[in-house]
Amino acid sequence: MDILFVMPRLGLYKKGRGFRKNLTYAPLTLTTLASLVPKELNARMRIIDEGVEECDYESLNPDIVCLTGITGHILRSYEIADSFRRRGIKVILGGVHTTLMPEEAKQHADSIILGHAYKTFPQALIDWKNGELKERYKDESPCFEGIPLPRRDLLNRHGYISINTTQAVFGCPCSCEFCVISATKSGYHHRPVSEVIEEIKALNSKLVFFLDPSPIEDKEYVKELYRQMIPLRISWMGLSTSKIVDDEELLHLAHKSGCAGLLIGFESVSEKSLKRMNKNFNSLEKHYRLIQELHKRNISIMGCFVFGSDEDDKTVFKETVDFCLKTGIDLPRFTVYTPFPTTTLFNRLKDEGRILTTNWVKYNCQNVVFQPKKMTAKELEDGLEYAWKECYKTKNILKRLAKARTRLLCMTIANLGYKFYSRDHAKYK
Ligand code: SF4
Structure with a gap:
């Protein structure tokens, strides 16, 4: 099983003239989500942070795509989500903008995750494996004990000031x-x-x-x-x-x-x-x-x-x-x-x-x-x-x-x- 995690690009910090690296530190969202993937799924995982690398999504055939996004780059998240869904690939969407605007976000995803995802994200993956993916997940009483270590090994470590x-x-x-x-x-x-x-x-x-x-x-x-x-x-x-x-x-x-x-x-x-x-x-x-x-x-x-x-x-x-x-x-x-x-x-x-x-x-x-x-x-x-x-x-x-x-x-x-x-x-x- 292949799981693709994507964080869309943010204009402010993008590489380009004057920047040899993404002018920021490695975000924790995707590496944390990757660490929450249940072991029994035996998944292969890939993280794309568009602030650091470009990707030809057409050449990828993941089984499921997990996207995050803040307001400034959410339209890019939607664009990527829509392109995978047109190919019949399921999309889970989370992050701050999704939490703020769930009715808008759900039009671009098979499932949305609102708020903290420590419990709900692994549950969503198990539900998806069983053919029971729900339209939305929300953890009303998140727990912050026992959070696994982020999967920093999946990052393109050279793209950041620090991981x-x-x-x-x-x-x-x-x-x-x-x-x-x-x-x-x-x-x-x-x-x-x-x-x-x-x-x-x-x-x-x-x-x-x-x-x-x-x-x-x-x-x-x-x-x-x-x-x-x-x-x-x-x-x-x-x-x-x-x-x-x-x-x-x-x-x-x-x-x-x-x-x-x-x-x-x-x-x-x-x-x-x-x-x-x-x-x-x-x-x-x-x-x-x-x-x-x-x-x-x-x-x-x-x-x-x-x-x-x-x-x-x-x-x-x-x-x-x-x-x-x-x-x-x-x-x-x-x-x-x-x-x-x-x-x-x-x-x-x-x-x-x-x-x-x-x-x-x-x-x-x-x-x-x-x-x-x-x-x-x-x-x-x-x-x-x-x-x-x-x-x-x-x-x-x-x-x-x-x-x-x-x-x-x-x-x-x-x-x-x-x-x-x-x-x-x-x-x-
Ligand atoms: S609400 Fe809290 S996190 Fe937000 S700007 Fe004010 S002090 Fe900072």
């Missing part, structure tokens, strides 16, 4: 207006610390990437995890919210456990915009404090900013760039406020008649898909372009890195990657 990715914490209890994670209503869960530690040991790598979207809400859990990571003597990178700066012990343990870099959703330098996004735990004062505390501990910062909230006018772009230069954000990243389907933001803008398109290809955070309030769509697009280009001018890279002074070799390389991206930003949209 040593893991996840300890799932979901987020916060409710930022724009966030798909809160829109999936998938709760907040974590794996047993001992299992995460065993997985890190099995990776046998000095650098590990955590993909947890919101790891520090359960402070006792994450402190225990960091404590148990200290003897492993690894470096790690991951995500965090700004709340980390409110807890001195947590900051200390993150540092001691080997934290080398954090991706932080600063989102905005405008207090009004932060409030509008329901990101009340962020503030400008906290931004400054956080950057200072992380840099003091030699922790690099990938800072994410979003433009286009109802409080943003044309001044926001320069203010944000000035903030990045002044504070020395190691690796700034800019996106457009994007109303992903079923989020609070989407529902509000829809009610206000401000959604300009539901062509999901445009929902990649680099296109304007709604009518902004205090500027035109064109001004928002131009402002985004300006922020990318300005922050990644050589003189401004040097200015930021001179201020940050964290992991200079690694950060210089990462900045050059983003410099290429920003130079051709319009092409990647």
